Amino acid sequence: xxxxxxxxxxxxxxxxxxxxxxxxxxxxxxxxxxxxxxxxxxxxxxxxxxxxxxxxxxxxxxxxxxxxxxxxxxxxxxxxxxxxxxxxxxxxxx
Numbered sequence: 001x002x003x004x005x006x007x008x009x010x011x012x013x014x015x016x017x018x019x020x021x022x023x024x025x026x027x028x029x030x031x032x033x034x035x036x037x038x039x040x041x042x043x044x045x046x047x048x049x050x051x052x053x054x055x056x057x058x059x060x061x062x063x064x065x066x067x068x069x070x071x072x073x074x075x076x077x078x079x080x081x082x083x084x085x086x087x088x089x090x091x092x093x094x
Contacts, residue, residue, distance in 0.1 A: 029053055042070045051078035064090050 025038040030047035041048040044066075051074045055063065060083055063071070068091075076084050 031057060040073060042066070042073050044070075051075060055079055055083065060086060063087075068094075 022037075026035050027038045027041055027048045028034070029036055029041065029050045031049055031053040034050065036048070036050050038048065040051075042051060042054050043049075044054070049057070054066075055074070055078055058066075063074070063079075063083065064086060071087055071090075074084075074087065079087065
């Protein structure tokens with residue numbers, strides 16, 4: 001498994017600095033055990049996951065079957081172009 005860049009390692013790229021309130025929202029990923037920002041992580045039945053961890057674990061069809069709110073948390077750098085096109089098409093067809 002390749003090394004994940006977590007939000008803690010990427011703080012300099014954030015638009016605003018973290019406050020004590022934001023730190024309370026940090027959660028561990030059930031798959032890679034890295035720390036991520038809770039509101040941006042995908043919540044599945046068995047816990048919270050980074051978007052890239054979900055993409056590596058599930059098939060495209062399983063990702064497309066996720067609830068709309070969870071699918072919207074996925075980013076292009078996590079999904080790749082092909083899966084993102086499928087996600088956009090599924091949004092348009094609904």
